[in-house]
Amino acid sequence: MRLRNRMKLEFLSRPENVSLARVAVATFATEVDFNLSDLEEIKVAVSEAVSNAIVHGYEGKPTGTVLLTATLYQNELEIVIEDRGRGIADLARALQPGTSSDPERMGLGFVFMKSFMDEVDVWSEAGQGTRVKLVKTLPGELRAQNLAES
Ligand SMILES: Nc1ncnc2c1ncn2[C@@H]1O[C@H](COP(=O)(O)OP(=O)(O)OP(=O)(O)O)[C@@H](O)[C@H]1O
Ligand SMILES: [Mg+2]
Numbered sequence: 001m002r003l004r005n006r007m008k009l010e011f012l013s014r015p016e017n018v019s020l021a022r023v024a025v026a027t028f029a030t031e032v033d034f035n036l037s038d039l040e041e042i043k044v045a046v047s048e049a050v051s052n053a054i055v056h057g058y059e060g061k062p063t064g065t066v067l068l069t070a071t072l073y074q075n076e077l078e079i080v081i082e083d084r085g086r087g088i089a090d091l092a093r094a095l096q097p098g099t100s101s102d103p104e105r106m107g108l109g110f111v112f113m114k115s116f117m118d119e120v121d122v123w124s125e126a127g128q129g130t131r132v133k134l135v136k137t138l139p140g141e142l143r144a145q146n147l148a149e150s
Pocket of ligand 2: 051109
């Protein structure tokens with residue numbers, strides 16, 4: 001997989017940084033001609049993962065550090081969101097639709113991430129933190145063009 005571009009963004013676990021992360025990724029992705037609905041889906045998935053890091057990982061405390069890495073490969077955009085927060089003790093359960101540790105929430109964040117992205121991988125350990133990898137495959141015609149250029 002040929003590396004085309006990469007950015008890293010580190011920010012505090014303040015709720016207003018959800019939109020910062022979303023705008024940064026959308027701007028980074030403009031190098032690729034994703035269609036508007038793909039771009040919208042990427043933004044929602046990033047918002048869900050970053051919100052989870054802030055709300056659950058750091059339990060709303062604004063002093064945690066969230067790390068976002070976006071990498072553009074020849075055929076895909078990969079986004080990794082990491083926190084060093086409380087982690088997820090039962091990951092299989094947390095990934096189930098409608099499951100939330102907060103009764104006020106819908107438990108649909110991972111469901112959105114999975115339905116909007118081509119690949120979602122989650123690593124987590126209680127007390128250590130959580131890392132979410134989101135992958136969106138580039139539109140087919142762009143992949144062909146990139147191959148021709150390389
Ligand atoms: N970064 C994280 N750190 C710790 N726990 C997490 C993290 N991300 C998710 N979780 C756990 O996984 C559960 C499911 O997450 P998901 O995003 O699907 O639902 P939710 O955040 O509870 O609700 P919604 O996203 O619909 O507001 C959360 O309730 C939480 O317990
Ligand atoms: Mg969520």
